[in-house]
Amino acid sequence: MTSLLNDDQIQAALDHLSDWTQEGTALVRTAKLASFPQAIQAVNRIAEIAEQEDHHPDIDIRWRELRFSCSTHSEGGITQKDVSMAQEIDGVVDTLSGS
Numbered sequence: 001m002t003s004l005l006n007d008d009q010i011q012a013a014l015d016h017l018s019d020w021t022q023e024g025t026a027l028v029r030t031a032k033l034a035s036f037p038q039a040i041q042a043v044n045r046i047a048e049i050a051e052q053e054d055h056h057p058d059i060d061i062r063w064r065e066l067r068f069s070c071s072t073h074s075e076g077g078i079t080q081k082d083v084s085m086a087q088e089i090d091g092v093v094d095t096l097s098g099s
């Protein structure tokens with residue numbers, strides 16, 4: 001069981017997630033990859049992690065631009081699972097972007 005983070009905890013997490021913002025009950029970021037195949041590769045890697053963690057981000061694909069939204073549906077808001085998923089997504093995007 002994962003409990004909802006309070007506003008201070010969310011702000012503390014965002015201090016270390018510079019590409020992310022809070023949008024209502026979710027953490028959100030966009031990422032532009034070098035090409036459509038690279039974007040799909042990122043999605044596939046994140047899908048593997050999501051299955052391992054049994055925690056799934058919402059992903060919007062528009063050519064090479066991805067939008068990720070992390071929220072814990074069962075709790076109706078942001079939990080530590082979403083912060084961890086955001087960090088995992090950053091790792092995949094950074095690796096594929098070469099940054």
Ligand SMILES: C[C@H](O)[C@H](O)[C@H]1CNC2=NC(N)=NC(=O)C2=N1
Pocket residue numbers: 054055056057070071072073074075
């Ligand atoms: C049974 C299974 O653990 C749940 O349905 C999981 C699957 N993935 C999930 N992902 C997200 N983002 N929120 C959830 O509440 C959630 N629940």
